[in-house]
Amino acid sequence: xxxxxxxxxxxxxxxxxxxxxxxxxxxxxxxxxxxxxxxxxxxxxxxxxxxxxxxxxxxxxxxxxxxxxxxxxxxxxxxxxxxxxxxxxxxxxxxxxxxxxxxxxxxxxxxxxxxxxxxxxxxxxxxxxxxxxxxxxxxxxxxxxxxxxxxxxxxxxxxxxxxxxxxxxxxxxxxxxxxxxxxxxxxxxxxxxxxxxxxxxxxxxxxxxxxxxxxxxxxxxxxxxxxxxxxxxxxxxxxxxxxxxxxxxxxxxxxxxxxxxxxxxxxxxxxxxxxxxxxxxxxxxxxxxxxxxxxxxxxxxxxxxxxxxxxxxxxxxx
Amino acid sequence: xxxxxxxxxxxxxxxxxxxxxxxxxxxxxxxxxxxxxxxxxxxxxxxxxxxxxxxxxxxxxxxxxxxxxxxxxxxxxxxxxxxxxxxxxxxxxxxxxxxxxxxxxxxxxxxxxxxxxxxxxxxxxxxxxxxxxxxxxxxxxxxxxxxxxxxxxxxxxxxxxxxxxxxxxxxxxxxxxxxxxxxxxxxxxxxxxxxxxxxxxxxxxxxxxxxxxxxxxxxxxxxxxxxxxxxxxxxxxxxxxxxxxxxxxxxxxxxxxxxxxxxxxxxxxxxxxxxxxxxxxxxxxxxxxxxxxxxxxxxxxxxxxxxxxxxxxxxxxxxxxxxxxxxxxxxxxxxxxxxxxxxxxxxxxxxxxxxxxxxxxxxxxxxxxxxxxxxxxxxxxxxxxxxxxxxxxxxxxxxxxxxxxxxxxxxxxxxxxxxxxxxxxxxxxxxxxxxxxx
Numbered sequence: 011x012x013x014x015x016x017x018x019x020x021x022x023x024x025x026x027x028x029x030x031x032x033x034x035x036x037x038x039x040x041x042x043x044x045x046x047x048x049x050x051x052x053x054x055x056x057x058x059x060x061x062x063x064x065x066x067x068x069x070x071x072x073x074x075x076x077x078x079x080x081x082x083x084x085x086x087x088x089x090x091x092x093x094x095x096x097x098x099x100x101x102x103x104x105x106x107x108x109x110x111x112x113x114x115x116x117x118x119x120x121x122x123x124x125x126x127x128x129x130x131x132x133x134x135x136x137x138x139x140x141x142x143x144x145x146x147x148x149x150x151x152x153x154x155x156x157x158x159x160x161x162x163x164x165x166x167x168x169x170x171x172x173x174x175x176x177x178x179x180x181x182x183x184x185x186x187x188x189x190x191x192x193x194x195x196x197x198x199x200x201x202x203x204x205x206x207x208x209x210x211x212x213x214x215x216x217x218x219x220x221x222x223x224x225x226x227x228x229x230x231x232x233x234x235x236x237x238x239x240x241x242x243x244x245x246x247x248x249x250x251x252x253x254x255x256x257x258x259x260x261x262x263x264x265x266x267x268x269x270x271x272x273x274x275x276x277x278x279x280x281x282x283x284x285x286x287x288x289x290x291x292x293x294x295x296x297x298x299x300x301x302x303x304x305x306x307x308x309x310x311x312x313x314x315x316x317x318x319x320x321x322x323x324x325x326x327x328x
Numbered sequence: 329x330x331x332x333x334x335x336x337x338x339x340x341x342x343x344x345x346x347x348x349x350x351x352x353x354x355x356x357x358x359x360x361x362x363x364x365x366x367x368x369x370x371x372x373x374x375x376x377x378x379x380x381x382x383x384x385x386x387x388x389x390x391x392x393x394x395x396x397x398x399x400x401x402x403x404x405x406x407x408x409x410x411x412x413x414x415x416x417x418x419x420x421x422x423x424x425x426x427x428x429x430x431x432x433x434x435x436x437x438x439x440x441x442x443x444x445x446x447x448x449x450x451x452x453x454x455x456x457x458x459x460x461x462x463x464x465x466x467x468x469x470x471x472x473x474x475x476x477x478x479x480x481x482x483x484x485x486x487x488x489x490x491x492x493x494x495x496x497x498x499x500x501x502x503x504x505x506x507x508x509x510x511x512x513x514x515x516x517x518x519x520x521x522x523x524x525x526x527x528x529x530x531x532x533x534x535x536x537x538x539x540x541x542x543x544x545x546x547x548x549x550x551x552x553x554x555x556x557x558x559x560x561x562x563x564x565x566x567x568x569x570x571x572x573x574x575x576x577x578x579x580x581x582x583x584x585x586x587x588x589x590x591x592x593x594x595x596x597x598x599x600x601x602x603x604x605x606x607x608x609x610x611x612x613x614x615x616x617x618x619x620x621x622x623x624x625x626x627x628x629x630x631x632x633x634x635x636x637x638x639x640x641x642x643x644x645x646x647x648x649x650x651x652x653x654x655x656x657x658x659x660x661x662x663x664x665x666x667x668x669x670x671x672x673x674x675x676x677x678x679x680x681x682x683x684x685x686x687x688x689x690x691x692x693x694x695x696x697x698x699x700x701x702x703x704x705x706x707x708x709x710x711x712x713x714x715x716x717x718x719x720x721x722x723x724x725x726x727x728x729x730x731x732x733x734x735x736x737x738x739x740x741x742x743x744x745x746x747x748x749x750x751x752x753x754x755x756x757x758x759x760x761x762x763x764x765x766x
Contacts, residue, residue: 078444185587185744
C-alpha cells in the first residue's frame with residue numbers, strides 16, 4: 011500500500027497553503043485508496059495470471075526445460091537454434107500466409123455484408139444474427155471436424171463439384187497444396203464479429219452527409235469512397251489490429267482440422283501449433299517459451315507498424 | 329465518431345498486449361493441476377491416499393472404477409482417487425502435473441512416453457512388483473536403462489485386420505497369413521481393392537512406425553537400440569520405395585486418400601467405414617473396431633520376407649503399462665495396487681482383456697472362458713504367434729516417441745512428389761536423430 015500513498019502525493023502540488031495542502035492530500039489519498047482498492051482484483055489477476063507467468067516464460071526461454079526435470083540455464087541457445095530450425099521457418103511462412111490472406115479477405119467480406127445490412131432492409135435483426143452465427147461457431151471443435159469432412163475426397167464440396175460436372179478427385183484437406191486454404195476459408199467465414207462492429211460504425215455516420223452528397227450528384231461509389239470509408243476508417247483500423255493479432259494466434263482450427271499434426275506435410279503447421287508440439291509433445295518447454303517470446307515480438311512489431319501506418323489513412327472526426 | 333483517437337489507442341494497445349501474452353502463460357513451473365497426492369501418511373497403520381490416472385474409453389473407465397472400488401473394499405487403509413482422461417489431453421495434463429510436483433501416484437503409461445519420464449527420473453523403480461509369472465518378453469518393455477519403471481498392463485501385437493465382407497464382395501479369398509510375403513500382400517490388396525471398388529486394399533499401413541519396425545526387424549535392424557537410432561537412411565529409403573511400389577500397384581489408395589487417413593479417430597478409420605479391405609491395427613483394438621463397424625474383422629499376421637511366419641520376428645507389445653511417480657508419498661501402497669492388478673484373479677475378473685491379454689500366464693488361463701468372442705479371438709492369436717516371436721523391441725528413447733509422426737510427414741512429401749525417397753529418407757533420419765539429442 012505504500013506505493014499507493016506515494017502516488018497520491020502527486021495531487022498535493024496543486025494546494026496552496028499548508029492547511030489546504032494537508033486537507034487536499036488527505037482527500038486525494040482517500041480517493042486514490044478507494045480507486046486502487048477497486049482496481050485490486052484486476053491488479054492481482056494481472057500480476058498472478060499474466061505478468062508472473064510471462065516473466066517465468068521469459069526466464070524459461072533461456073533454459074533447457076523438459077517439464078520433468080528442473081530448468082537448466084543455457085543462455086541464448088534456444089534463440090540460436092530457432093535460426094536454423096527449418097520447421098520453425100516453415101511454420102512462420104504458413105502463419106504469415108494465413109494472416110495476410112485471411113485478414114483482409116475476412117474484413118472485406120465483413121464490410122460488404124455490413125453495408126448490405128445497413129441499407130435498412132426488413133428483418134435486419136434476423137440476418138444480423140444469421141451472419142454472426144459463424145463467428146460464434148468458427149473456433150469450435152465441432153465446426154472444424156465438420157470442415158474436415160466437407161473437404162475430403164468424398165466430402166460435400168467435391169460431391170457438389172461432381173454434380174456440376176467437374177472431375178473432383180482432390181482431397182482439399184489431404185493435399186499439402188490446398189489444406190491451408192481450407193483453413194483460410196474457415197477463418198473468412200467467421201466474419202461476424204468484425205461485421206457487427208462495422209455495422210455499429212456505419213450507424214454512426216450522420217445521414218446528412220449522404221443527403222448533401224446525393225444533392226450534389228454523387229453516385230454510390232463516390233459516396234462510399236468519400237464519406238463511408240474515411241468516416242469508418244477508425245473502425246476499420248480497430249478491426250484490422252484486432253483481427254491480425256487474432257490471426258497470428260490461430261490454433262484451434264489448425265489443430266482440429268489436421269488432428270494436431272499440422273499436416274499434411276506441415277502445410278497447416280501454424281506457429282502456435284508448432285509451439286504446442288515443441289512444448290507438450292516433444293517436452294522442449296524452454297524452446298517453446300523462446301518461440302512464444304518471438305511471437306510476442308512479431309505481434310508487437312506488426313501492431314506498431316499498423317499504428318504508425320494509421321497516421322496516413324485513419325481519419326478521426328474530432 | 330464515438331471513439332476518439334486517444335481512447336482508441338489505449339484500448340487497442342491494451343487488447344494487443346493482453347492478446348499476445350496468452351502463449352505459454354499456463355506452462356510455468358508450479359502451475360500444474362492440484363489434484364495429485366495430498367497428505368496420506370502411507371506408512372504402516374495409516375491410511376494411504378493414492379491418485380490413479382488413466383486414459384481410455386467408457387468401458388475402461390467403468391472397469392477401472394470398479395477395480396478401484398473392489399480394491400478399497402478389501403483394503404480399508406487405502407483410499408484411491410481415479411483420474412480418468414482422454415488420450416490426447418492426458419499427456420498435456422501429466423506433463424504439467426509432473427512439472428508442478430503433483431503427478432498422480434499411479435500412472436497409466438504408454439510405450440511412446442515411458443522413456444521421456446523414466447529417463448528423467450520421474451518414475452519409481454518397480455522391482456518390488458511381482459512379475460515372476462509374466463510370459464517371456466512382456467516384462468522388458470517396461471525397462472529403461474535396466475530399471476523396471478513400467479509394468480505391462482496388457483499384451484497386444486501389431487497386425488492387420490481384414491474385412492471378410494469386402495473380400496467376399498470382390499470374390500477374393502482371404503490370404504493365408506502364415507505364408508504370405510510382402511509382394512503377395514501388395515497383390516492381394518490391389519486385387520481386392522479393384523474388384524470390390526473400395527479405395528484402399530490396405531490402409532494406414534506404411535505410415536505406422538510399428539509396421540516400419542516389423543520391416544526393419546526382418547532385415548536385421550531395429551527402430552532403436554540403447555545408443556539411439558538403429559537404422560540407416562538406406563533402410564528408411566527401402567521402406568519408402570516399398571510404399572511407392574505398393575501405391576503404384578494401387579494397393580494402398582491414392583496419395584490424397586492416404587494423406588486423409590492420418591490420425592483419424594478409430595470410428596472414422598477406412599476399415600471401420602467400409603472403405604478398406606485391410607488395415608493395420610493393434611490386436612486389443614479388435615473389439616472396438618468390431619463394435620464401431622458392426623463387422624467381425626479377421627486377424628492377419630504381418631507378412632514375412634521369406635514366406636514363413638516363424639521368420640517374421642513378431643513381438644508382444646505392452647499396450648500400456650503401470651508406472652508410479654517417483655514423488656509418491658505412498659510407494660508401498662502404489663506397488664501393492666499394481667501387484668494386485670497384475671496377479672490377482674479378482675482384478676482380472678473385472679478387467680478381463682480390455683487393456684490387452686494379461687501378461688500373467690495364470691491370469692490368461694483364468695480369464696479365457698470369461699472373454700467376449702472378439703477377445704477370445706485375440707487371446708488365441710496372441711497364443712498362436714508365440715513360435716514367431718523375436719526379442720521385444722526396446723522403448724523409444726526420449727525424443728523418439730514421435731518417430732511415426734516425423735516419418736508420416738516425409739512419406740507425404742514422397743507421395744505427393746515433393747521429395748525423392750532418398751532425400752526424404754535422409755531428412756527423416758536427420759530429424760529423428762536431432763530430436764533424440766535434445
